[in-house]
Amino acid sequence: MAETPTSRPSAVRSLVLIAIIVIALIAAFAYTAGWLTPGRLTPAKIVDSLAPPDGAALGFRRNHAKGICFTGNFESNGAAAALSKAPMFAAGSYPVTGRFNLGTPDPKAPDATVRVRGLSLRVVAQGGSEWRSAMIDLPFFPVATPQAFYGLLKASANKKDPDAMKNFIAAHPEFGVFAKWAGSAPWTGSYAQERYNSLNSFVFTNAAGQDQTVRWSFVPAARPEAISADQLKARDADFLAADITQRVQSAPQKWTMVVTLANPGDPTADPSKAWPEDRRTVEAGTLVVNAIEPEPDGPCRDLNFDPTVLPSGMHVSDDPFPAARSAAYAVSFDRRTAEDKDYPRHPAGGATP
Numbered sequence: 479m480a481e482t483p484t485s486r487p488s489a490v491r492s493l494v495l496i497a498i499i500v501i502a503l504i505a506a507f508a509y510t511a512g513w514l515t516p517g518r519l520t521p522a523k524i525v526d527s528l529a530p531p532d533g534a535a536l537g538f539r540r541n542h543a544k545g546i547c548f549t550g551n552f553e554s555n556g557a558a559a560a561l562s563k564a565p566m567f568a569a570g571s572y573p574v575t576g577r578f579n580l581g582t583p584d585p586k587a588p589d590a591t592v593r594v595r596g597l598s599l600r601v602v603a604q605g606g607s608e609w610r611s612a613m614i615d616l617p618f619f620p621v622a623t624p625q626a627f628y629g630l631l632k633a634s635a636n637k638k639d640p641d642a643m644k645n646f647i648a649a650h651p652e653f654g655v656f657a658k659w660a661g662s663a664p665w666t667g668s669y670a671q672e673r674y675n676s677l678n679s680f681v682f683t684n685a686a687g688q689d690q691t692v693r694w695s696f697v698p699a700a701r702p703e704a705i706s707a708d709q710l711k712a713r714d715a716d717f718l719a720a721d722i723t724q725r726v727q728s729a730p731q732k733w734t735m736v737v738t739l740a741n742p743g744d745p746t747a748d749p750s751k752a753w754p755e756d757r758r759t760v761e762a763g764t765l766v767v768n769a770i771e772p773e774p775d776g777p778c779r780d781l782n783f784d785p786t787v788l789p790s791g792m793h794v795s796d797d798p799f800p801a802a803r804s805a806a807y808a809v810s811f812d813r814r815t816a817e818d819k820d821y822p823r824h825p826a827g828g829a830t831p
């Protein structure tokens with residue numbers, strides 16, 4: 479067919495436009511993958527750096543790989559409803575799926591060798607609204623930013639430079655404070671005796687639209703009993719799972735949720751800085767753990783306890799950690815669920831123990 483005088487320039491314009499769109503798309507993919515900015519910290523890099531020297535344990539969480547699931551309830555007393563319109567703060571009982579865990583990428587690490595113990599929760603309210611939280615028993619986080627966390631992982635794995643950790647601590651004095659605490663704070667012999675802390679701050683919004691920055695903790699009903707490192711080492715490698723199973727079989731285990739309110743000027747963006755002891759607190763209710771469930775094939779296996787999964791009435795604050803954690807947990811979740819054949823299976827299922 480003969481071309482009209484106007485059709486050629488318009489065809490060229492269309493081709494140029496298509497080329498621009500294709501180049502922009504490639505550039506966007508390349509940027510997202512970190513190819514254009516090799517120095518930029520990506521979620522994949524941070525997850526890679528969690529792996530032990532002999533590689534990640536396939537099928538397992540890339541951190542907090544050892545743990546045990548549970549089910550229970552959050553019994554809300556209604557007191558936190560003045561702070562947040564989250565449905566699970568209205569007085570009532572809400573089902574919980576959770577996980578006790580250890581801060582290690584090694585699912586076979588002996589319990590006595592892991593300083594950090596965690597509690598992960600998914601609380602569900604009517605209508606499917608969810609609140610997920612992954613807390614640990616440290617009173618403050620070892621470093622101030624996600625970048626520093628990556629720096630710490632790199633420095634501790636750097637066998638070529640004997641000064642790597644020394645230089646890291648010099649540049650991040652908050653880690654020295656943590657190391658001193660970790661070297662002297664007592665250990666307990668049970669998940670049931672630990673206080674678990676959000677460390678990250680979040681913003682609660684009430685029905686009147688008022689915002690309040692908070693952190694929260696789950697304080698155990700069981701009295702913490704200090705136990706020496708030697709006593710711990712004498713125990714079985716998996717004593718924590720056996721202990722919590724036996725305790726929950728005897729009676730439900732409980733924790734009080736305590737919400738701590740920031741004062742203006744408190745460091746809301748830095749989880750390495752605890753807030754002063756005198757801050758106002760509100761007891762929101764009780765976590766009741768009714769049944770221990772197996773980790774292999776258990777109800778928390780396919781759960782990602784992403785700390786940014788929040789109901790209306792709660793949102794992230796200026797703390798940069800939850801967003802960084804969310805991105806890293808998604809990478810870990812994608813990797814471990816793609817490794818289906820290596821997934822921990824219930825022994826009765828005949829696959830991996």
Ligand code: HEM
Nearest residue numbers: 539540541542577596598612613624676677806807810811
């Ligand atoms: C940038 C900092 C952090 C990174 C990169 C990181 C990374 C990870 C990864 C990759 C997982 C495994 C997720 C999965 O496969 O489902 C995980 C689990 C976990 N993390 Fe973090 N984390 C960070 C900070 C924190 C902080 C500040 C806390 C507590 C205050 C925390 C507590 C936990 C807990 C309790 C789990 C176990 C969750 C579960 O049971 O599935 N993490 N973390």
